[in-house]
Each structure stands twice: as structure tokens, then as C-alpha cells.
Amino acid sequence: MAVWGVKGLTAFAVTFALTAGTALASDALVDAKWVQDNLNNPKVRIFEVSVDTGVYERGHIPSAAHLNWHADLVDPERRDIASREAFEKVLRDAGVDKDTTIVLYGDNNNWFAAWGAWVFEVYGLGNNVKLLDGGRKLWEAEGLPLDTALPDHPDSSLTLADRDTSVRARFVDVVAVAEGKQDVKLVDIRSADEYAGKIFAPEGVKELSVRAGHIPGAVNVPWGKIVNEDGTFKSEADIRAIYAEQGIDGSTPVITYCRIGERSSHTWFALKKILGYDVRNYDGSWTEYGNAVGVPVKNVAGTIWTGK
Numbered sequence: 001m002a003v004w005g006v007k008g009l010t011a012f013a014v015t016f017a018l019t020a021g022t023a024l025a026s027d028a029l030v031d032a033k034w035v036q037d038n039l040n041n042p043k044v045r046i047f048e049v050s051v052d053t054g055v056y057e058r059g060h061i062p063s064a065a066h067l068n069w070h071a072d073l074v075d076p077e078r079r080d081i082a083s084r085e086a087f088e089k090v091l092r093d094a095g096v097d098k099d100t101t102i103v104l105y106g107d108n109n110n111w112f113a114a115w116g117a118w119v120f121e122v123y124g125l126g127n128n129v130k131l132l133d134g135g136r137k138l139w140e141a142e143g144l145p146l147d148t149a150l151p152d153h154p155d156s157s158l159t160l161a162d163r164d165t166s167v168r169a170r171f172v173d174v175v176a177v178a179e180g181k182q183d184v185k186l187v188d189i190r191s192a193d194e195y196a197g198k199i200f201a202p203e204g205v206k207e208l209s210v211r212a213g214h215i216p217g218a219v220n221v222p223w224g225k226i227v228n229e230d231g232t233f234k235s236e237a238d239i240r241a242i243y244a245e246q247g248i249d250g251s252t253p254v255i256t257y258c259r260i261g262e263r264s265s266h267t268w269f270a271l272k273k274i275l276g277y278d279v280r281n282y283d284g285s286w287t288e289y290g291n292a293v294g295v296p297v298k299n300v301a302g303t304i305w306t307g308k
Contacts, residue, residue: 028273029133029233030103032144038103039063045096045153049073049116050106050136051262059146061105061132061139065094065153069112073119081119081283088160095153098125105132105139109224109231115265117273118281122168124161131269137231167272169255169282174289177255178216178296185247185254186218189267190286194259195220197299200290207260209290213299215257219246223263226270239270250277257282257289 038044039062046064048056056066067073072090073082082090096102102120106113110131120129132139140146176182193199197212214220226239233239248254254277258264261283268281282289289295 027127028130028269030130031133032139032142035061035103035105035132035139036144038101041101043099044101044103045094046103046105046132047094047116048106048136049104049113051108051112055107055136057148059148062145062147062149063151064105064147065151067104067116069115073116079284081122084123084160084162087119087123088158091160092156092158094151095156097156097158098128100128100156102129103132104129105135107136109137109227109266110135111262111266114269115262115283117269118167118265118283121272122163124164126167126273133233134231141230167268167280169257169280171284171288171292173280174215174255174257174282175292175295180217183252185252186215187243187246187248187254187256187264187267187271188214188218188220189223189256189258189264190214190220191222192220194286197301197303200303200305201259201286205259207287209287210305211290211297211299212301212303212305213290213297214286215289216296216298218257218298219248221246221248221267223258223266226267233270233274236274240275243271243275248277250275254279255282256280257285259286261285 035046046061047067048060048064049067049069050056053068053070075082102125104113104116113131113135117129117131120126174186177184177186188195194201195214200212201208221243225242226234228234254271256264256267256271256279261281264285265281268279271277272279
């Protein structure tokens with residue numbers, strides 16, 4: 001097998017990468033016109049997954065159902081994604097079947113919509129899922145219609161697969177990488193100040209860790225570097241180049257992480273679905289790792305937790 005280098009790829013690898021990436025990109029993203037043309041398509045289900053769950057009620061894409069990330073995508077009793085049975089019920093109620101095309105969109109540049117896409121991937125429906133490129137931000141900017149009516153679809157008899165653990169990184173996996181026991185690239189997609197340890201978390205958030213910094217060996221590629229001003233993803237070529245500059249070229253498995261796993265899902269989506277790389281999302285992220293006892297942390301700024 002050809003080895004892909006940071007500075008360049010073999011001719012075969014370049015051809016393979018570009019061909020695979022192009023196919024994946026066309027399959028993974030849809031634009032606003034595609035959504036408009038398929039609003040009444042019985043084989044399509046549209047879901048809004050927004051950080052601010054209240055925006056759905058104030059107006060959403062016509063025929064879109066609501067996936068409330070607080071309730072529909074998580075286990076209410078454990079820090080975990082929704083159980084197969086619970087998620088299955090949500091999708092059955094929305095009329096999703098095994099051959100349904102699922103379109104996700106949301107606010108904040110599709111952060112939680114991408115996290116939703118990752119949850120669908122865990123349960124075997126990843127190939128059915130597309131993101132509305134640009135999400136709610138672009139839809140509203142173009143003045144496209146919003147509706148407050150709730151969709152009503154006949155229930156389906158969907159049966160979800162067991163969880164696919166190959167797309168999810170756990171605490172023990174990233175500790176192994178941090179200690180040099182696994183050859184995996186870590187991508188920290190948080191801001192430069194979070195990565196350097198200058199701050200513990202973005203201003204105003206509640207989920208915190210008692211240590212600042214990043215997982216040793218991780219490179220910092222803030223999620224916003226791969227996004228255009230209108231909220232759409234940059235071109236496949238641009239995204240590939242941005243990550244190649246940091247040694248992420250598809251030759252080595254990748255784990256993405258952020259603070260609670262949602263921003264890193266956005267990067268997971270780009271690397272996995274647009275570029276076709278072997279990527280796992282670490283949804284425990286910094287609030288798990290940064291609060292763990294006995295694991296190494298790289299803290300360039302030297303910031304120390306004082307309880308304030």
C-alpha cells in the first residue's frame with residue numbers, strides 16, 4: 001500500500017483520494033434548492049437539530065420535524081447518546097424507514113445537526129443522512145420560507161442496527177494515543193485559546209473541566225477554518241489542504257474532539273463524509289478528559305483552576 005506523506009501523495013493516492021472524496025461530498029451535502037424541491041417527497045424526512053431548541057417552534061423549514069438534542073439524542077439518565085430503543089421510537093414516529101433519505105440542518109453552522117449525523121452513523125443510518133449545507137443560517141439569509149406547523153407522518157416499522165463502535169472514540173482510546181501507545185492523529189477543533197490553556201471554555205458555557213490545555217499530541221484546527229462566511233463548508237480541495245498542513249492526510253486514523261463533542265462532530269463530518277478519512281468522534285471530549293485523574297495534559301499557558 002502506498003504511504004501518504006504530509007508534503008505530497010503518490011499519484012495513485014492522489015487519484016484515489018480525490019475520486020473518493022468527490023463522491024462522498026456529493027452524497028453527504030445538499031443545498032437549499034435540493035431541499036425545496038424535496039419538501040413533499042415521501043421518501044425524504046427533514047429534521048432540525050439546533051443548539052437553541054426553541055427556534056424550531058418559532059419557525060422551521062416546512063415539513064421538518066424536530067430532533068431535540070436535550071431529549072431525543074441523549075440518554076436522560078447516563079452521559080451517553082440515546083439508546084437504540086429510544087432513538088428507534090423517535091424515528092418510527094417521524095416515519096423514517098431504512099430507505100428514507102434523512103436531511104439534517106440546524107443553527108450555529110450545523111454544529112448539532114452534524115452531531116445528529118454522527119448519532120445516525122452510530123446506529124447504521126449514516127449513508128442515508130445528508131446535511132443541508134449552510135444550515136438554518138443560510139436558509140434564513142436567503143429568505144426562504146419557514147413554517148410553524150408540525151409534520152404528521154404515518155409511523156414506520158424501522159429497526160435500527162446495534163451501535164457501530166468503530167465511529168466512536170472512548171476515554172481509554174484517547175489516553176492510549178496521549179501515552180504514545182496508538183498511532184492515531186488527534187484533532188482538537190476548539191479555539192486556539194482553549195487549546196493553549198488560556199481559557200477553560202468559551203465564555204458563558206456551563207460544562208467545564210478543572211484543567212486547561214489539550215490532549216498531548218493533538219493538533220489544533222479550529223472548526224471555523226473549514227467554513228465559509230455563509231455557514232457552508234469550504235470546497236473539498238480547501239478542506240483537504242487545511243488538514244494536510246497539520247499532517248492530517250488520510251494515511252492515519254483520526255480522532256476528533258472538542259469540549260462536549262458537538263463541534264468535533266462538525267469536523268468528523270467533514271473528514272469522514274467529505275474527505276472519506278477513517279475518523280472517530282470522541283464525544284466525551286475535554287469535559288471528560290480534562291476532569292480525569294492521572295492522565296497527561298499539555299498546558300502551554302500554564303493556567304491553573306482556582307475554583308472561580
